[in-house]
Amino acid sequence: MEDRLGPMPFAAMSAAQQVAAQAVIDGPRGALYGPFVPLIRSPELMAAAQKMGEYLRYRSAIGTRLTELAILVTARQWNQQVEWAIHAPIARDYGIGEAVIAAIAARERPAFVLEDEALVYDFCLQLHQRQRVDDATYAAALAAFGEHGVVDLMGINGYYTFLAMVMNAAQTPAPSSTAAPLSV
Numbered sequence: 001m002e003d004r005l006g007p008m009p010f011a012a013m014s015a016a017q018q019v020a021a022q023a024v025i026d027g028p029r030g031a032l033y034g035p036f037v038p039l040i041r042s043p044e045l046m047a048a049a050q051k052m053g054e055y056l057r058y059r060s061a062i063g064t065r066l067t068e069l070a071i072l073v074t075a076r077q078w079n080q081q082v083e084w085a086i087h088a089p090i091a092r093d094y095g096i097g098e099a100v101i102a103a104i105a106a107r108e109r110p111a112f113v114l115e116d117e118a119l120v121y122d123f124c125l126q127l128h129q130r131q132r133v134d135d136a137t138y139a140a141a142l143a144a145f146g147e148h149g150v151v152d153l154m155g156i157n158g159y160y161t162f163l164a165m166v167m168n169a170a171q172t173p174a175p176s177s178t179a180a181p182l183s184v
Contacts, residue, residue: 003170004038006037007037017041019043020040020043020047024050027050028054028058033175034172034175035166035167038172053159053163060155060156061145061152064094065095066116066117066153068087068090069096069124070153070156070160072096073121074161075164075182076182077128077129077161077164078164080160080163080164080167081174081182084179085175085177085179085181086175088177088178088179099111104121105182105183109121119137119140120153123137123138124157127154127157
């Protein structure tokens with residue numbers, strides 16, 4: 001597949017694009033990569049997206065381990081190779097087990113050891129596949145994470161779906177990774 005919206009040299013960017021790109025480069029990501037490569041074509045959209053993503057990825061109310069799990073479920077639902085290549089190793093580093101990651105990649109329900117991981121998985125899968133969350137799962141998530149955490153979990157699913165749509169349409173190539181590519 002051809003990368004439809006590949007990297008742009010910084011010098012070729014408009015002033016607005018340079019400002020938006022520099023904000024990403026100066027932030028916790030440290031570089032313009034992944035979804036921000038195609039998004040730079042719309043600097044205001046990219047700036048808004050990266051600000052939301054910075055919060056959801058690095059400071060969500062459910063914590064980094066569960067955030068990374070939600071990202072993997074979303075990446076799998078959208079067959080999103082870039083997000084999988086980036087986030088499967090990060091999820092592993094934050095304590096998501098290799099068996100859980102492999103099961104998600106295979107579209108199988110993992111044999112969870114931790115209840116909070118099973119809850120996040122169920123919540124995310126229902127939201128993606130049914131476009132809603134059943135009462136029992138919602139109540140369990142509310143009890144475990146509070147309203148703030150539940151809203152952040154919904155936001156993580158929505159944000160990473162947005163990124164998946166952008167990169168799937170742009171045909172953004174996955175970076176090299178220790179994670180095996182998703183089968184599609």
